[in-house]
Amino acid sequence: MNSIGGRTLVLVLCVLSMTITGGIVLPGSTAAMDGDAVQRVTVQQHSPSVAQNETPPHRNPDDYSEDGDLESLETWLADRLASQLNESAIQLSEGEYELAEGYVDEEYRERLEQYVDVAGETDGESREDEFEEAATKQEELAENRQEYRETKAEYEEARDAGNEARARELARELERLAAEIDGISHDLQRTYQSVNNATSQDVSSAEDAINRTNSDVQQEQAVIRDLVFVETTLQLEAENDEISFLEPLTATGTLRTANDSTVANESIRLEIDGRSTVVETDANGTFDLEFRPTNTSLSAENVTVRYVPERSSVYLGSETNVSVSITQEEPSVDIHEAPADVTYGDPVRVRGAVHVDDVAVDGVPLEVLVDGAVLGETRATDGQFDDEFELPASVAAGDAELRVRIPFEERALAAADAKTATTVRETETDLAVTAREVDERRLQINGSLEAVTGVGVAAQPVQLRVDGVTATTVTTAEDGSFSETVTVPPSVTSDAVEVDATYRGAGSNLAESDVKATVQLRPTGSEARKGLSSIQTWVWAAVGFGGVTAIGGAIWWYRRRQSPTHERVATPDESETTVETRGPSPAETLLSRASDQLSQGDANAAVQTAYAAVREHLESSVEDAGALTHWEFYRRYRSDGESPTADALEAVTRQYERASFTLEAVSEQDAEAVLDDTRQLCEGDTTRVDGGNTADD
Structure with missing residues (x-):
């Protein structure tokens, strides 16, 4: 040889x-x-x-429980989470926004889930909410900081081009972003204090990094603010402080600039308790205001009034508070039109009105329900509402109640509703399924569930069986599709198996349906190997018998080959013609x-x-x-x-x-x-x- x-x-x-x-x-x-x-x-x-x-x-928490080391694992996981928060904050302060988000991405969430599982088995206090909030806030901060940088670049480009109106719009957007960054930064500082109590990691570097990030933004924005905007002051004098929907707040106000001049003869937009109204200032900069409370909390002791300038305005916004005491009123909801019967996939139109005595109610949220299932929300304009909704599959077929309600609790307007009878009709369904073998005795099953109208049905259970044996139950996706990989049960021995998909329709307005598909299985590995010759069997037996000797021989040969005492020195001629080979x-x-x-x-x-x-x-x-x-x-x-x-x-x-x-x-x-x-x-x-x-x- x-x-x-x-x-x-x-x-x-x-x-x-x-x-x-x-x-x-x-x-x-x-x-x-x-x-x-x-x-x-x-x-x-x-x-x-x-x-x-x-x-x-990662070890199963039960394994650590047996070792009596769950507390150590909890500490280790908390330290890792805190370390990632630190790294994220540092990358954020250095302008590496994608890297900052990467430290609190899916891998962070998975580690947080592990922490939650382990913390649930110990006596210590879990900081799950704090770790979750810190990651969410840092992601938001990274996104806002990156958006601020990009918007600022657009702002500077507009100013350089002499487009003052566009520059003011962008500067106002920068104001909004700077305010959000400031708020998130302060929230993070509070969250870090709680995280610090749950870990041996020092998160002060993260706190310092967030402070630097926020400080940089606020300093940049102060310069822009001074260059672009005129600051304002909003002043209000109320005529009454005990108010209700029928006894509205009435007040007189003025809008002044920083040098104490008034904003005269202009339409200005005010926002009161989340609702917007437009008032006109006179030659003296004075305006009149009326406010009917609807969703204001009964416990509120003041309402906030904000001046909201147009995007291209030279003025900055301002706000003030007015002291109030609120009395609740009882509204009425009327249904003027609703369908006598409803069907899955067809529009459900509802029309009606909302009022207190003879005064129309505007802007309040109205929920539309059928048998307790919320179809959607609408709002009244001038006291009238008219909208269309879709019936979900989860509402059972049969006689039902259609309801429109104001979902308030402890608000200036009390809760109220109106009801009418309707009938939910059953809809036929079309279930489709395909199946194929993707691995030995493993089947890939795909399918869809649709209403007879061709609309996919979401969030419905479909049972999958293989030759009559239940394999699993899947839930349809948003478009009605489903996909699952299942293992052929050991009890199934036939080469051709039948896959059965069944939708029961229980508790819904959809009819049940069933569909089947047949799959021809490939021969299993053991069957495929039946044809091996006795020579092949002998070879493998010989290899097994000689395994120890082979390993020893290979090691001896490898060491001998690597030993410098057995190296062969090449002649000059050989050196020129020999090509080095590597394994x-x-x-x-x-x-x-x-x-x-x-x-x-x-x-x-x-x-x-x-x-x-x-x-x-x-x-x-x-x-x-x-x-x-x-x-x-x-x-x-x-x-x-x-x-x-x-x-x-x-x-x-x-x-x-x-x-x-x-x-x-x-x-x-x-x-x-x-x-x-x-x-x-x-x-x-x-x-x-x-x-x-x-x-x-």
Whole structure:
């Protein structure tokens, strides 16, 4: 046997025997450029841990309960959440708005869910609401801060172009954004105090970063305000303070500028308790105001009146408060027109009026209901309402009550309603289903539920059965469609199975329907392997028997080959003609292993192994990579610079998390996509990785 053939046989036997025993261990190889050892990567079949440089998967809270370590896990999760809030705030203060949002994205929410689960098992006080509010507020702050920067750029462009009207409109929008940023920043400061009590992390850096962000905006806006606007003062003098809908507030007011001059002979818009009205100022800048309270709280001791200038006005808005005491009045709701019967998908028109005595009521919300189900909301204009609604499927067929109501409690107007009889008619349905085998004894079932009119029906349960055995119940989407992957029950032994989709229509106004589809199953793996020859069986038995010897021989040969005492010194002539060859890199070996796992039907293991290949290949391009979780590694990789492969890494990371930390199986199609992305990451340009040298150098 020649040396090449001998080495090949040893390696083949080694790999095959390790495959039989259930895993692959790849020793570190020598780097081609700098001689540093590549970190060892271990891939163990049926294990969620695919790489030694990856943090362990999240453990079930029950496991920690057995260890008596739930409190430590709760603290660790709280620290991680606080750390992400810190990083988000710092990125925000540096103008990296997308990165700021990235630290409080889906991965943060998933970690928060884990924190909530664990905190529910301990005696400590959960800070779930504070962590949730902090993330939401920081996302809002990042969005508003980015919008402020973009709007300011438009404002400066308009000013440079001499478009003063457009510049004022944009400056007013900047005023609104600056006010929102200020409010959110103060809310965050309060939330940080609560977060600080739940974690050992110091969130003062986040507080400082948010303060800097807000301070920068307010200083910028103060300059714009002084350049563009004239500040105003709104003054009101009420004639009465005990008011009701029938006894409205009457007042006289003036609008003055900062230099104490009046805004005379103009129409100005005032907003009172959320409702808008227009008044006219006279030559002295004086106006008269009347206000009938409707949805104002009975406990209110004052109402706020705001001056709301037009977008292109030179004036800034202002506001003042008026002291009041409110008495409740009883309104009446009348239904003038409503359908005698209603059907799913058809418009339901309702017309009527709202008044107190003979005074029309404007602007109050009116809910329209059928048998307690809210169809929608409308509002009265000059005391009249006229609107159309859709009947939901959830209202049962039969005699019903149509109702229009004012849904108030403890308001200036009391709650009131009107009722009329109607009949809900049943509507026929059309149920469709298709099914195909996507994996061994796994079926992809797609379908839709529509009314006979062709309108898709949302949020309805459809039962799926395979050869009479209930597999699952799915809920239709907004357009009436549904999609689910189910496993053929073990009790089903036939090659052709019948998929039955059933909609019962219970408690709805839709008729039940049923539809079937037949799927021809492919032979199972055990059946496909029945044709293996006795020679093939003997070969595998021999490999298993010789596994230990093969491994030992391979290790001896590998060490002997690497030993400097056995190196052959090439002659000058040989040096000129010999081409150096290298074996596959650890990442390439892992990728090959992932491909094998996928071909064997183990999609989850394939994804985990592919992720290990990615980490192995990209690790040197990311600082402190070994200590990072999968999402932290992705964010660090992305933040280190622009890279066309960042999207591919995100996709691989997301599927890796699905395969490792959830009960949801990865489909073969998704796993194949992961392998494609992994090839792109491992075989593409490695400029980032090698610090400027390509893989071919």
